[in-house]
Amino acid sequence: MKKELSEEKAAELIQYSCFDSLSVDEIISGFSDEKGLSDFAPDPVLQMDPRDRSIVLFNSARAKRPHDNKTVFRSEVKEPTTVCPICEGNTTRIMDKAKLSSGFTFINKNLFPIFYPSAGGGLQEGVKTGNPFGIHFLQWTSSLHDCDWHNMDMDDLLIVITRLAVLEKKLLFCSDGIMPDSSRWNNQKQTFGFISIIKNYGKLVGGSLLHGHQQITFSNTISGQQYNNWRFFQKNHSCFSEHLMDNTPENLVIKDYESSILVVPYFMKRPYNCILIVKDVSRQFLSELNDGELLSICQAWADVTNMFFDIMPELGREPAFNILVHDGPGAGLYIEFLPYTQETGGYEQVGLWVCQADPASVAEYMRSKISKRQIRRLS
Ligand SMILES: [Zn+2]
Secondary structure: OOOOOOOHHHHHHHHOOOOOOHHHHHHHHHHHOOOOOHHHOOOEEEEEOOOOOOOEOOOHHHOOOOOOOOOOOOOHHOOOOOOOOOOOOOOOOEEEEEOOOOEEEEEOOOOOOOOOOOOOOOHHHHHHHHHOOOEEEEOOOEEEEEOOOOOOOHHHHHHHHHHHHHHHHHHOOEEEOOOOOHHHHHHHOOOOEEEEEEEEEEEHHOOEEEEEEEEEEEEEEOOOOHHHHHOOOOOOOHHHHHHHOOOOOOOEEEOOOOOEEEEOOOOOOOOEEEEEEEEEEEOHHHHHHHHHHHHHHHHHHHHHHHHHHHHHHHHOOOOOOEEEEOOOOOOOOOEEEEOOOOOOHHHHHHHOOOOOOOOOHHHHHHHHHHHOOOOOOOO
């Protein structure tokens, strides 16, 4: 039997049909009003490691998260054997839902958030206290349990990424008086607060549920990597995506997607790490991209994750990877794909990375894997 969140169960979870007509205040209220969410709220404190400016948040409740994520290789997937809380409708209320060719994609609240509205119910109060505050979303790529970026239709993925872009734009550009002004980190763009978009797949890298999803946080806190991108820009007077395009030799290019390009970074820390660069380096946010640029991201994201499901078992490892969307000041716009192909040892912890493969060989193998897949163009 097909495993999915049914339309009937989703109807019971609808809080808002879509973000488009909502104010940021209404979106935040949707978090404060969510039953049970405050039980798993993080501690309202933040610490920073002054050596490398890593931000540390504390939330002991996250240890209670449900897991359905036992080791499953793609070739072994037959009938689902575990209960998926998402397909069962055992999740938070939905704030945005969009129809796909089969099923739908939707965004709701993370029941185990790393950021939470301040105690007063809103966000502004936190500005006065200097404590971390914000909201934490989950985007479920599809209501169908087994559908995700690696196996979905491009038209559907374009809808998925467009919903992400709509949310990103609303939060960053319409939060005046709610979030601190983050414009000083930007070039001529008035934004408020900081967005961070990631995907975890596999229990080895933090993915607690198999049902495909992305995570989005919106907070008053700049992440260590966002700060590093900005610092890179201050020092080099060009964004990191531009630097990477200018410093990637031809033999490290995996595939050109016309408005974006997939490369193995010359500093590859772990085998098969790769980066997708949006070629127009004036772009900083998903909401600034046109449909052609968004489609090129979908195509590459699908290609790379599909490859990971092939390559990681070849290495004797279960598929597990992180995907990081780097945006904002100093980044340009680039997406980092980090498969868990090698453990992190002591030397890596002191900043000496020893990688068990060389970038050129990895790029050559990924080119051979990916070459049969066609680039899709907008009709
Ligand atoms: Zn499911």
